[in-house]
Amino acid sequence: MESKEKYRVPVSQKPHVVEKPRDINTIGGTVTIEINEKKVSVPMGTTILEACRENQIHIPTLCHHDDLCVAGVCRVCVVEVEGMRTLQASCTFPITAPVKIHTSTPMVRKARRHIIDLLLSEHYGECYSCFRNQNCELQKLAKEYGVDQYNFGHLEKPRYETDRSSASVIRDMNKCILCKRCVRTCIDLQEVGVLEAINRGHETHIGTFFDKPLSDVICINCGQCINRCPTAALRANDPSDELWEAIENPKKHVVIQTAPSPRAGIGEEFGLEPGHSMTGELNTALRRIGFDRVFDTNFTADLTIMEEGTELLNRLKKAVLLGDESVKLPQFTSCSPGWVKFIEHFYPEFLGYLSTAKSPQQMFGAVIKTFYAKESGIDPADIVSVALMPCSAKKFECNRPEMRASGYKDVDYGLTTRELAQMIKEAGIYLPEMPKSHFDEPFGDASGAGLIFGATGGVMEAALRTVYELVTGREVPFKNLNIVPCRGFEGIKQASVMLEGCKDEYSFLEGIELKFIVAHGTANAKKVMEMLRKGELKDVHFVEIMACPGGCLGGGGQPIPTSEEIRKKRAEAIYAEDESLSLRKSHENPYVKYIYENFLTEGPCSELSHHLLHTHYQKRGKFIA
Amino acid sequence: MKPNGNKYAVRQGAVLFSEYAPGSGIKKALEIGRENILLELRESKLKGRGGAGFPTATKWMLVAAAKSEEKFIVCNADEGEPGTFKDRVLLLEYPELVFEGMLIAGYTLGARQGIIYLRGEYEYMLKSLESYLEQMKEDNLLGNNILGNPNFNFEIVIRLGSGAYVCGEETALIESLEGNRGEARNRPPYPVNTGYLGRPTVVNNVETLASVPHILVKGGEWFRTFGTDKSTGSKLFSVSGDCERPGVYELPWGTKIKDLLEIVGAKNTKAVQVGGASGSCIPKSQFERTLAYEDAATGGSIMIFNESRNMLKILKNFMEFFVEESCGQCTPCRVGNVKLLEGIEKIERGVYTFGHLNKLKELGRTMQVASKCGLGQSSPNAFLSILENFKEEIFNKNGYGGHNGK
Numbered sequence A: 001m002e003s004k005e006k007y008r009v010p011v012s013q014k015p016h017v018v019e020k021p022r023d024i025n026t027i028g029g030t031v032t033i034e035i036n037e038k039k040v041s042v043p044m045g046t047t048i049l050e051a052c053r054e055n056q057i058h059i060p061t062l063c064h065h066d067d068l069c070v071a072g073v074c075r076v077c078v079v080e081v082e083g084m085r086t087l088q089a090s091c092t093f094p095i096t097a098p099v100k101i102h103t104s105t106p107m108v109r110k111a112r113r114h115i116i117d118l119l120l121s122e123h124y125g126e127c128y129s130c131f132r133n134q135n136c137e138l139q140k141l142a143k144e145y146g147v148d149q150y151n152f153g154h155l156e157k158p159r160y161e162t163d164r165s166s167a168s169v170i171r172d173m174n175k176c177i178l179c180k181r182c183v184r185t186c187i188d189l190q191e192v193g194v195l196e197a198i199n200r201g202h203e204t205h206i207g208t209f210f211d212k213p214l215s216d217v218i219c220i221n222c223g224q225c226i227n228r229c230p231t232a233a234l235r236a237n238d239p240s241d242e243l244w245e246a247i248e249n250p251k252k253h254v255v256i257q258t259a260p261s262p263r264a265g266i267g268e269e270f271g272l273e274p275g276h277s278m279t280g281e282l283n284t285a286l287r288r289i290g291f292d293r294v295f296d297t298n299f300t301a302d303l304t305i306m307e308e309g310t311e312l313l314n315r316l317k318k319a320v321l322l323g324d325e326s327v328k329l330p331q332f333t334s335c336s337p338g339w340v341k342f343i344e345h346f347y348p349e350f351l352g353y354l355s356t357a358k359s360p361q362q363m364f365g366a367v368i369k370t371f372y373a374k375e376s377g378i379d380p381a382d383i384v385s386v387a388l389m390p391c392s393a394k395k396f397e398c399n400r401p402e403m404r405a406s407g408y409k410d411v412d413y414g415l416t417t418r419e420l421a422q423m424i425k426e427a428g429i430y431l432p433e434m435p436k437s438h439f440d441e442p443f444g445d446a447s448g449a450g451l452i453f454g455a456t457g458g459v460m461e462a463a464l465r466t467v468y469e470l471v472t473g474r475e476v477p478f479k480n481l482n483i484v485p486c487r488g489f490e491g492i493k494q495a496s497v498m499l500e501g502c503k504d505e506y507s508f509l510e511g512i513e514l515k516f517i518v519a520h521g522t523a524n525a526k527k528v529m530e531m532l533r534k535g536e537l538k539d540v541h542f543v544e545i546m547a548c549p550g551g552c553l554g555g556g557g558q559p560i561p562t563s564e565e566i567r568k569k570r571a572e573a574i575y576a577e578d579e580s581l582s583l584r585k586s587h588e589n590p591y592v593k594y595i596y597e598n599f600l601t602e603g604p605c606s607e608l609s610h611h612l613l614h615t616h617y618q619k620r621g622k623f624i625a
Numbered sequence B: 001m002k003p004n005g006n007k008y009a010v011r012q013g014a015v016l017f018s019e020y021a022p023g024s025g026i027k028k029a030l031e032i033g034r035e036n037i038l039l040e041l042r043e044s045k046l047k048g049r050g051g052a053g054f055p056t057a058t059k060w061m062l063v064a065a066a067k068s069e070e071k072f073i074v075c076n077a078d079e080g081e082p083g084t085f086k087d088r089v090l091l092l093e094y095p096e097l098v099f100e101g102m103l104i105a106g107y108t109l110g111a112r113q114g115i116i117y118l119r120g121e122y123e124y125m126l127k128s129l130e131s132y133l134e135q136m137k138e139d140n141l142l143g144n145n146i147l148g149n150p151n152f153n154f155e156i157v158i159r160l161g162s163g164a165y166v167c168g169e170e171t172a173l174i175e176s177l178e179g180n181r182g183e184a185r186n187r188p189p190y191p192v193n194t195g196y197l198g199r200p201t202v203v204n205n206v207e208t209l210a211s212v213p214h215i216l217v218k219g220g221e222w223f224r225t226f227g228t229d230k231s232t233g234s235k236l237f238s239v240s241g242d243c244e245r246p247g248v249y250e251l252p253w254g255t256k257i258k259d260l261l262e263i264v265g266a267k268n269t270k271a272v273q274v275g276g277a278s279g280s281c282i283p284k285s286q287f288e289r290t291l292a293y294e295d296a297a298t299g300g301s302i303m304i305f306n307e308s309r310n311m312l313k314i315l316k317n318f319m320e321f322f323v324e325e326s327c328g329q330c331t332p333c334r335v336g337n338v339k340l341l342e343g344i345e346k347i348e349r350g351v352y353t354f355g356h357l358n359k360l361k362e363l364g365r366t367m368q369v370a371s372k373c374g375l376g377q378s379s380p381n382a383f384l385s386i387l388e389n390f391k392e393e394i395f396n397k398n399g400y401g402g403h404n405g406k
């Protein structure tokens, strides 16, 4: 379970969870109720919505989301409960007595239709010019309830200006239905707290601190709100028009790197069940669209492991061998730009703990416009470097002023899974039918270690596979290299491996228990940072943090909808692919070896690699002027 | 010192304005003990004076039965319903009744803290109320070991509201006390189980609490001699509008509207809005009806309109109030009230159709049953009752369906 036990949102938006009995066989553990005249038995405290779902009775919902606490605000899930004066919101109503429920009476159907009509009356937008067309919960509901006219009108002019200030997230409040899922995501799931309902009554809208543009507040760009928005009110900043232009421009050499998570998710955009990896098909489709080269971000994930792993060993050496107390340990991963911005805003005093290694995306960007440009004899000014990412924060990341190590913008565009799927469809391609093909050389080989970066715990697992072997000369002592303690969706995982039989150069680590922590979702990151602040992480060496619940496979650029179930399926696909590969350790990637032999000749964490592959951070703070 | 002691003698009434010796209620309470207090309260059949009319004894018993180390007594002094100002009179002139009511509740239910949620506009009372509380502390009626009873500790704090009407709704009030946006919570569960800080909480109206000391001293049976079978005791009515003597009146429940109009000197009355903006509008033909929970219920607001008034304008005022005061949380209320108001504006402009108005009436009925809190559930009352009871006037004035009419 991703941690759902604590709620930080106001109680007005919180389920009054009647604690369900641990053993439903105890006396009073279950209640027998009637739903539409049918007797069913449910555990005490089950909500009406849960009970109906259990019994294959469909109840429409809008503000409800399985990842979030309950709000009870849209009211479309109302049902009749005998003996109660008003209809009851089924998502909030805990069953504690033998109630009789009716889910489809004339009053219920009329109320639901009214609510849909009211939402539509305030909705500015036409479905055919909308990116959520055919994947919109409001549209779907309108269809379900047979809306064929606007009973209470329809907006003809927008009420709000679209906020396009952010490099990552665009907010068009004209399509907002005030379900507050984004608010609950931001406050509760991510504990960032940028979005809140502002004003009262008809003037209520979702806004930021003093309604400032999103770019000026402490948004970390994770895009989790987008993934949970039922409509097109929230979307990522889509560069595909510019991209098409670049592709059509014969002067431009357009290369794309693809991250692991989009492959595990993109099938969903084409109607496949979650959990289908489409790596080979995607490569073909990308070439057919017109990309000149298709590279694997996993290659620089392997590079990241080399750099970050070496950095860790350097820190450990300083701390353990030289007794330098100023060394910042544990080292925190830095490949999630959502997490990086989070720590820059909320814990700037701890930036020294962050690895200086760039994310795989930015490493690739720097390598493409330097090494690759040189090797292939292309002017870097003519290269358009695109990154296919599961992520909205990557759009912000590639625009950071620090990310111009090549002398150019290292990565020109961050493209999300959803946006690419749209491009593929536009090109007339049905992805699942594509023949499979391989990545392009020279970065065609990547390890399974790079692949599992997509799941929470993956970076840690990849790093351990390499660090352990560098230090001891032996493989990590886990069956099939599967470091199981790193896996799964628990909010914060802690584990350790014992370093024994170290090589001479690492003898100072002999007998040390290498302790690590893996956390995902910034709410959990916050907990870890509070532990750090309290000095509780003194004996921990390495911490992996991913901003998004589930890791990048649950990123803000991934197909909508999302749920724990879907994220699990994507993770399974990624781990299965890793296991199917013969190359599973970053340091064994032949091209990683090649690049250190021919380009970054001083090795990891050298001066050149620092220039190209490492970065620095900004103390942003959480107060906005 | 009482905030406004000098007017004390002027008021007349059977219960609240009847004679009372400060301190006698709590002394009686300590004498008869917790169980008997609850029994006496049940005997009185006192119902909540804040509007919803929930039996007070039941509410207290639920809190008494709730297991928790901490419980709270909240006095709802938000008095936001348009046309209500009777709680102001109680707080200004009879604070001893209100505070003692809270004290008795605290004693009965084992709460150690009482909170008065005072309407923001009543800030001017704050100083004098606080000095009255000081005095009670000095008299050992508040603080520790009250009146020499070991383990009977109770304090009362006053918190100022933020001026939103919805904050008078008990769960929104609690949210506001906790420092959140004033928005109604999901119910169930109710404050009696999960109230302030998640603890069992009694939320009672000022007048409800002020009735309790009288009931204890004079008996539940005595209380029941006033009013009707289902609406016992008497009630404070805040009377405003077209009459000679507006003000606060204590009258037994069951008083006919006609009689009340006479008492306050109302002439040429066309309509009486009973229960404030969220209540319903009663036309002349129904003035025989009685003020009672089972008939024309009210938390106290009585607004009188004479023949010169334009009912559509009045209705528009009410709807503008709700459009503004909806917390904006749930769809039926946030958008529904706007649609009702737009309907009224269409009538005004004479561009409505009866077909559309009928749709709006149905919408109003949905709002009554599907809104999340009492505000949205009651906001269509005025719309429905005024359009129904004054159709002649409204449609005569504004054309039968205007130029789009059918």
Ligand SMILES: Cc1cc2nc3c(=O)[nH]c(=O)nc-3n(C[C@H](O)[C@H](O)[C@H](O)COP(=O)(O)O)c2cc1C
Residues within 6 Å of the ligand: B047, B048, B049, B050, B051, B052, B053, B054, B076, B077, B078, B079, B080, B081, B165, B166, B167, B168, B169, B170, B171, B203, B204, B205, B206, B208, B209, B373, B374, B375
């Ligand atoms: C929108 C709204 C506003 C309310 N405002 C008040 C108020 O100002 N004062 C009050 O005592 N009760 C108010 N209530 C009723 C309270 O929710 C609650 O029922 C009452 O405080 C309970 O006390 P009682 O049982 O003593 O009446 C309001 C209810 C609603 C729905």
Ligand code: SF4
Residues within 6 Å of the ligand: A123, A124, A125, A126, A127, A128, A130, A131, A132, A133, A134, A136, A137, A138, A139, A175, A231, A232, A233
């Ligand atoms: S958000 Fe949904 S309902 Fe609105 S225009 Fe887009 S597809 Fe249509």
Ligand code: SF4
Residues within 6 Å of the ligand: A175, A176, A177, A178, A179, A180, A181, A182, A183, A206, A225, A228, A229, A230, A231, A233, A234
């Ligand atoms: S922006 Fe989207 S998620 Fe947020 S309240 Fe509006 S519709 Fe809901």
Ligand code: SF4
Residues within 6 Å of the ligand: A221, A222, A335, A336, A337, A338, A339, A390, A391, A392, A393, A394, A546, A547, A548, A551, A552, A553, A554, A555, A556, A557
């Ligand atoms: S966890 Fe992955 S998808 Fe989410 S912000 Fe970080 S890099 Fe992007």
Ligand code: SF4
Residues within 6 Å of the ligand: B166, B183, B184, B325, B326, B327, B328, B329, B330, B331, B333, B334, B371, B372, B373, B374, B375, B376, B377
């Ligand atoms: S009914 Fe109105 S005031 Fe009550 S929760 Fe809904 S929007 Fe808010």
